[in-house]
Amino acid sequence: MQILLIEDDPDIRRELLLRWQSRGWEVMPCETLSQADQRARQLIHDLIVLDLQLPDGDGLDWLQRWRSRDPGTPVLILTARDRVADRVSGLQAGADDYLIKPFAATELDARIEALMRRSSRDRDARLHFGPLLWLRDEGRLLLDGEPLELHPREFEVLGLLLRRAPRLVPKRVIIDALAEKNLEVGDSAAEVYVSRLRRKLGQGPVQIDTVRGFGYRLVLADAPAGP
Secondary structure, three states: OEEEEEOOOHHHHHHHHHHHHHOOOEEEEEOOHHHHHHHHHHOOOOEEEEOOEEOOEEHHHHHHHHHHHOOOOOEEEEEOOOOHHHHHHHHHHOOOEEEEOOOOHHHHHHHHHHHHHHHHOOHHHEEEEOOEEEEOOOOEEEEOOEEOOOOHHHHHHHHHHHHHOOOOEEHHHHHHHHHHOOOOOOOOHHHHHHHHHHHHHOOOOEEEEEEOOOEEEEEEOOOOOOO
C-alpha cells in the first residue's frame, strides 16, 4: 500500500512514517500542499492522509481541488479541528473519513484498513496513474481532470496498460484481451491502438513506452522509462 501523508508536524510525521514502514506500507511524507501536489502527480497512491492546517494553505481547499481531478482515491483527514461543523465540512469536501488529534495510532491504522477494504472492491473500476484517471463503469478517461475522448477499443487497451503501470504489458496480452471481448483483431492490433493512444495523449505527462520485441508500458514523461 502506498500512502501520501500530508502533515507538517515533524513528530507526528516521523512517528507515522516509522510505524507504517514497519508494517510494510510505503509512505510518501509531505510537509506542505505544494509538495503534495508535486508528489501526487508523480506517483500512484492508494490512500491520502491529510492534515488541514498547513504552512502554505488550508488542506480543505486542497482536497476540493484534488477531488476535481481524482474523485476516487480514499482520503482520511487527520486534524485538530474538532467541531461538528468542521467534520461535516471535511466530509462534504470529499474526505472518506475524519479523525481528530490527539489520536490513538491503533485507531488510525484500523480506519485505514477499513478504507482500503472498501476501496479494493472498486479498484479495477478506477485506475489512476499520475494525472491519468480511467473510470471503467463510466467509460471515461480524465487527464488532469479533463475528459479525453477515446474509441471503446482504445479505452480497453489503455485500461490494460493502466492495470500494470508502470510495468510492461506484452503485445500478445493486448491482442488476447481484445479477442476475449469478441473483437476481431489481427496481430497488428496492439500497434494500431497504441499508436492512436499516443496521438491522443500527445506530449503530455503520461507517455507509452515501447520495449521492442516485448510490448508496452505507461511512463511519466519526467521519470526514467527503465530498462
